Amino acid sequence: MYMKSYPSGSSDLEQMIGNAAVEVARISIQAAKKILGDLPSDISMEKSQDQPAIDLMDGKDELVALVSLPGRSKDMIDLRVTEDTLTISAKAAAREGKYMHQEIENRNVEREIKLPLEVKPEQVKASFNNGILEVHLPKLMVVDSQRIQVE
Numbered sequence: 001m002y003m004k005s006y007p008s009g010s011s012d013l014e015q016m017i018g019n020a021a022v023e024v025a026r027i028s029i030q031a032a033k034k035i036l037g038d039l040p041s042d043i044s045m046e047k048s049q050d051q052p053a054i055d056l057m058d059g060k061d062e063l064v065a066l067v068s069l070p071g072r073s074k075d076m077i078d079l080r081v082t083e084d085t086l087t088i089s090a091k092a093a094a095r096e097g098k099y100m101h102q103e104i105e106n107r108n109v110e111r112e113i114k115l116p117l118e119v120k121p122e123q124v125k126a127s128f129n130n131g132i133l134e135v136h137l138p139k140l141m142v143v144d145s146q147r148i149q150v151e
Contacts, residue, residue, distance in 0.1 A: 086135065
């Protein structure tokens with residue numbers, strides 16, 4: 001705990017209260033930095049244990065999402081896209097037999113992320129190879145306004 005020095009006339013209780021206040025302020029600042037650091041934009045990429053890992057890359061004309069779905073086939077994947085949201089869910093692989101020991105995770109997963117910009121859902125393309133789902137999301141291009149001559 002951080003100890004701050006006080007004038008020699010301060011009581012022990014005053015010093016303890018002062019130290020506690022300084023510690024609370026320090027922890028509050030650390031928490032605020034962590035929260036702001038975890039959300040660099042409108043997209044929250046924090047994931048839980050039941051969610052697949054995702055890399056989202058910004059290209060010139062499209063966003064590209066790479067989703068880790070090991071042990072799955074393309075028939076097990078449900079991919080949904082709106083203008084601003086990408087949702088992926090995948091069923092667990094069916095395995096037979098009684099486990100004596102199990103470390104490989106085998107459960108249904110789902111992940112929804114808010115995209116940092118709007119895309120064209122009707123033009124999205126996806127492929128699945130070696131446990132990686134690759135999703136190409138064409139950006140919705142906003143045309144610059146043009147000056148119109150009034151007659």
